[in-house]
Amino acid sequence: xxxxxxxxxxxxxxxxxxxxxxxxxxxxxxxxxxxxxxxxxxxxxxxxxxxxxxxxxxxxxxxxxxxxxxxxxxxxxxxxxxxxxxxxxxxxxxxxxxxxxxxxxxxxxxxxxxxxxxxxxxxxxxxxxxxxxxxxxxxxxxxxxxxxxxxxxxxxxxxxxxxxxxxxxxxxxxxxxxxxxxxxxxxxxxxxxxxxxxxxxxxxxxxxxxxxxxxxxxxxxxxxxxxxxxxxxxxxxxxxxxxxxxxxxxxxxxxxxxxxxxxxxxxxxxxxxxxxxxxxxxxxxxxxxxxxxxxxxxxxxxxxxxxxxxxxxxxxxxxxxxxxxxxxxxxxxxxxxxxxxxxxxxxxxxxxxxxxxxxxxxxxxxxxxxxxxxxxxxxxxxxxxxxxxxxxxxxxxxxxxxxxxxxxxxxxxxxxxxxxxxxxxxxxxxxxxxxxxxxxxxxxxxxxxxxxxxxxxxxxxxxxxxxxxxxxxxxxxxxxxxxxxxxxxxxxxxxxxxxxxxxxxxxxxxxxxxxxxxxxxxxxxxxxxxxxxxxxxxxxxxxxxxxxxxxxxxxxxxxxxxxxxxxxxxxxxxxxxxxxxxxxxxxxxxxxxxxxxxxxxxxxxxxxxxxxxxxxxxxxxxxxxxxxxxxxxxxxxxxxxxxxxx
Numbered sequence: 001x002x003x004x005x006x007x008x009x010x011x012x013x014x015x016x017x018x019x020x021x022x023x024x025x026x027x028x029x030x031x032x033x034x035x036x037x038x039x040x041x042x043x044x045x046x047x048x049x050x051x052x053x054x055x056x057x058x059x060x061x062x063x064x065x066x067x068x069x070x071x072x073x074x075x076x077x078x079x080x081x082x083x084x085x086x087x088x089x090x091x092x093x094x095x096x097x098x099x100x101x102x103x104x105x106x107x108x109x110x111x112x113x114x115x116x117x118x119x120x121x122x123x124x125x126x127x128x129x130x131x132x133x134x135x136x137x138x139x140x141x142x143x144x145x146x147x148x149x150x151x152x153x154x155x156x157x158x159x160x161x162x163x164x165x166x167x168x169x170x171x172x173x174x175x176x177x178x179x180x181x182x183x184x185x186x187x188x189x190x191x192x193x194x195x196x197x198x199x200x201x202x203x204x205x206x207x208x209x210x211x212x213x214x215x216x217x218x219x220x221x222x223x224x225x226x227x228x229x230x231x232x233x234x235x236x237x238x239x240x241x242x243x244x245x246x247x248x249x250x251x252x253x254x255x256x257x258x259x260x261x262x263x264x265x266x267x268x269x270x271x272x273x274x275x276x277x278x279x280x281x282x283x284x285x286x287x288x289x290x291x292x293x294x295x296x297x298x299x300x301x302x303x304x305x306x307x308x309x310x311x312x313x314x315x316x317x318x319x320x321x322x323x324x325x326x327x328x329x330x331x332x333x334x335x336x337x338x339x340x341x342x343x344x345x346x347x348x349x350x351x352x353x354x355x356x357x358x359x360x361x362x363x364x365x366x367x368x369x370x371x372x373x374x375x376x377x378x379x380x381x382x383x384x385x386x387x388x389x390x391x392x393x394x395x396x397x398x399x400x401x402x403x404x405x406x407x408x409x410x411x412x413x414x415x416x417x418x419x420x421x422x423x424x425x426x427x428x429x430x431x432x433x434x435x436x437x438x439x440x441x442x443x444x445x446x447x448x449x450x451x452x453x454x455x456x457x458x459x460x461x462x463x464x465x466x467x468x469x470x471x472x473x474x475x476x477x478x479x480x481x482x483x484x485x486x487x488x489x490x491x492x493x494x495x496x497x498x499x500x501x502x503x504x505x506x507x508x509x510x511x512x513x514x515x516x517x518x519x520x521x522x523x524x525x526x527x528x529x530x531x532x533x534x535x536x537x538x539x540x541x542x543x544x545x546x547x548x549x550x551x552x553x554x555x556x557x558x559x560x561x562x563x564x565x566x567x568x569x570x571x572x573x574x575x576x577x578x579x580x581x582x583x584x585x586x587x588x589x590x591x592x593x594x595x596x597x598x599x600x601x602x603x604x605x606x607x608x609x610x611x612x613x614x615x616x617x618x619x620x621x622x623x624x625x626x627x628x629x630x631x632x633x634x635x636x637x638x639x640x641x642x643x644x645x646x
Contacts, residue, residue, distance in 0.1 A: 008033065008040045015046055019053065026050055041071045045078070055101060061108035068113055068120075079124065086121055089138055115143055129161050133172060140180045151177075151186040159195055170203040178226060188233045194267060197230040201275070202376055208282065209377060216286070217244060220279060227275050236268040237261070239275075248352045251276050265364040273365070274372055277356035284349035285381050287342060288464075295446055297346060297464040298413055299388045300420035302337050303455040303478050334392065335461040337453040339471075346464045354389055383407070387417070392462060396424050412442045412467065419479060428483045428633060436476045437626055440619050443469045450474055450507065450615075473615045477504050480622065483633050485515060488522065497632050498522060499533045503621050506540040506614050520546050523560075524553075530561040535602065537621045539609040548603050562602060 015029035027050055033043040048063035067078055085106060088099035095103060106114065118139035125132035136154040140147045154177060161169035173196065188196075204223050207214045224242035231238060240246060240254050255276060259269050288297045336347035360369040373382065383406045390399035399421055408414045415435040422432030448468020455478065465475055481504050487493055488501075498519050505512050505519075523529050531538075531547065538544065551560050622629065 004037070008037050008043055011036075012042050012046045015050070019050060023050065023054060039070075041067065041075055041078075044070070045075075048081075052101065052105075057101070057104045058108045060101075061105050064105065065109060065113045068117060082117060082121055085117065086135060086138060089142075090134060111143075115139070115146075118142070129157060130168075133157055133161065133169075137172070137176050137180075140177075144180065147181050148184060148186060151181050152188055152192075155186075155188065155192060155196060159192060159199070162199055166199070166202075170199050174200050174203045174222075174226070178229065182225065182229050185229055185232045190234050190267060193230045193233045194271065197226055197271060198372065198375055200226040201278070205278070206377055209380075216282070220282075223275065223279075227271065230271070231268070234267070239272050248276075248280060248348065251279075252352065252355065259359075265368070267368075270360070270365050270368055270372075273356050273360050274369060277353055277360060278376075278378065280349050280353035280356060281378070281381055281385055284346065284353050285384065287346045287349055288384075295448075296413070296467045297340070297342070298416050298420075298467065299350075299391055299462055300416060300465050300475065301391070301423045302334075302453075302461040302463045303423075303482055304460070305455050305457045332459075334394070335456075335459065337456060337461050337463045339451040339453055339463045340466055343464050347462075350385075350388065350392070353385060354392070357385075357389070380407075391420065391424070394424065394460070396421060399424075412439060412444070415439050415442070416465070416467075416472070416475075419476075423479055423482070428479065430634065432479070433626075433630060433633065436479060437623065439472055439476055440623055443472060443619070445469070454478060455511070470615045473619045474507055476622065477507050477618055480504060480629060480633075481512075481515075484629075487632065488518060493522065494632075495526075495530050496532060496628065498529075499531045499538075500621075500625065500629065500632065502531075502543050503533050503537040504618060506538065506543065507618050516543070516546075520550065524550055528559045528561075533621075533625075534562045534606065537617060539606050539612055539617065540614065541607060541610050544603060544606050544610075548599075551599060562599065 011029050011033040015026040015033070018029075019026040030043065030047045030050060033040070034047060037043050044063065044067045048060060048067060051060035051063050054060075064081070067075075068082070071078065084099075085102045088095055088102035089106060091099065092103055109117075118135050121135040122132055122139070125135065133154065136150065136157070139150070140154075155173075158169050158173045158177065162173075178200065201223060204219045208216055208219050221242045224239075228238060228241065237258055239258075240251055255269070255272055258272060259266075262269050289295070336343060336350075338344060359365070383402065387399055387402045387406055390396075390402055403414075403417060403421070408417070415438040419432050419435040419439070422429055422435065444467055446468045448466055448470045451463070451465075451471050451474060454463060454474060465471055481501065484497060484501050484504070487497060501519055502516070505516055534547070538547075547562070551562065
């Protein structure tokens with residue numbers, strides 16, 4: 001150490017010794033040292049520390065400017081202060097008193113010094129990617145014009161950082177960087193711009209999927225903003241901004257217009273169509289669950305109305321969903337029935353998503369679209385959508401395969417989907433019948449109401465079935481009726497089958513008039529008929545009145561027997577159990593006044609029960625009489641699992 005350095009160090013040491021006890025003496029020592037050795041770093045740095053400790057923002061800024069612009073980067077003390085300054089600027093609203101000093105001192109620095117601090121920090125960040133990115137962000141906030149030529153480098157660094165920590169760097173990209181460049185976006189390579197959009201989309205989708213409190217409208221507004229921004233960077237034709245008031249058909253029409261003017265496999269069409277697909281898919285998945293209510297919807301096969309053989313066409317049709325066979329072949333896709341107030345919105349969202357999906361799976365887009373889907377957290381939505389899509393197009397084999405790969409946490413939903421697949425093939429199997437019993441054993445607490453349009457005339461259709469107690473009972477009942485109604489035209493149609501159909505048809509008091517009339521016609525044509533299920537299960541007034549009319553109008557050569565309960569009352573929970581009591585049999589053949597009085601008493605007893613819960617009664621009928629129903633359908637009782645009805 002030479003004498004000059006010794007003198008510098010001596011004077012600095014003297015100032016340090018009295019800095020806290022006698023600041024004036026310390027300042028005198030430093031002023032002398034600065035006069036003698038103006039180019040000494042340790043002298044200038046000690047002068048800065050004196051002003052810093054005195055909280056003298058303006059003088060500290062002057063001293064800091066000198067050392068920040070006059071000395072090389074290898075001084076560790078200087079970069080400790082620079083780091084402290086930049087950390088304080090990053091947290092201006094949450095600073096300690098010490099950090100607050102740096103913020104106030106920064107305001108007294110000349111603009112060129114402020115800018116140089118960020119430049120030097122960036123250049124000396126080394127492998128510290130996070131520090132470098134934070135410095136860029138600070139510089140863009142303080143000097144917005146620098147973003148014009150520095151933003152591409154920052155965006156490249158963010159893309160690089162996402163490989164190691166996607167959550168943190170996606171958040172920085174979306175919440176801090178993109179808002180700063182959206183007014184004057186820089187030019188980027190198509191590859192980088194598309195990559196940044198994909199990462200931004202992933203960030204918002206994770207918010208939508210994982211955060212129940214997420215404002216989805218705001219999230220989609222931001223997604224469309226980022227899409228427009230990336231489109232500007234690549235010189236694309238602008239798409240439409242997000243608005244809930246814009247019908248999705250308008251978005252689709254805009255996409256088709258862009259498609260017609262773009263080359264095959266255009267990235268512009270790929271990203272616009274992918275965004276529109278995910279937006280429609282989100283709307284579909286969200287609407288499957290009614291907002292503010294614990295009710296889900298499941299897409300299932302609808303039923304076809306029964307038609308009387310004496311109709312004009314002379315054709316006999318059951319209420320099965322489709323013809324027997326594998327996949328359903330049709331020139332036209334099925335319709336959607338308006339079963340609930342939300343059915344229209346659900347069907348529109350589904351069809352929009354399906355339309356985009358078909359476009360994106362054409363040869364020109366399929367490869368790139370598949371890679372995009374793998375990069376986005378959409379697996380739960382996609383699996384449900386693809387299953388419903390297979391159901392919609394009648395691809396039963398594909399739907400069965402998708403179901404095997406799909407994670408369905410609810411056994412109720414799984415049973416319903418299997419039943420719907422079963423009905424699609426046109427003939428109920430043992431598995432489908434078992435699903436009905438499982439569904440009735442797991443009925444939800446939400447009551448709901450009977451659905452309209454669950455059955456339509458002459459064409460295949462789909463329904464969004466709400467998972468409510470009554471709707472599920474109605475669907476299961478209709479599935480059984482659709483199968484049993486086929487047997488009405490078999491030569492050995494039993495009395496018990498006719499009676500069981502009447503018990504099931506109580507759910508549709510103003511529907512299935514033709515089917516009920518046909519059953520009553522078959523009854524009146526028989527010389528002998530025994531109705532076993534009357535007292536326990538039949539309480540609908542329209543059926544009771546028709547049965548009373550038939551009983552009263554029987555001729556002497558015919559015998560119409562009703563089986564009544566030995567006790568009055570009953571209800572859904574009083575179904576007959578073999579061996580519990582000897583039932584009464586009331587017939588028309590040779591009926592005297594006592595038998596007629598007994599019949600009237602039985603009819604009054606049943607009509608008095610007309611206000612009972614018919615859906616619960618029918619559900620109880622199916623579970624209690626499932627062996628008989630299975631005998632009707634399969635000719636033998638299937639190996640049905642033991643079901644406990646709650």
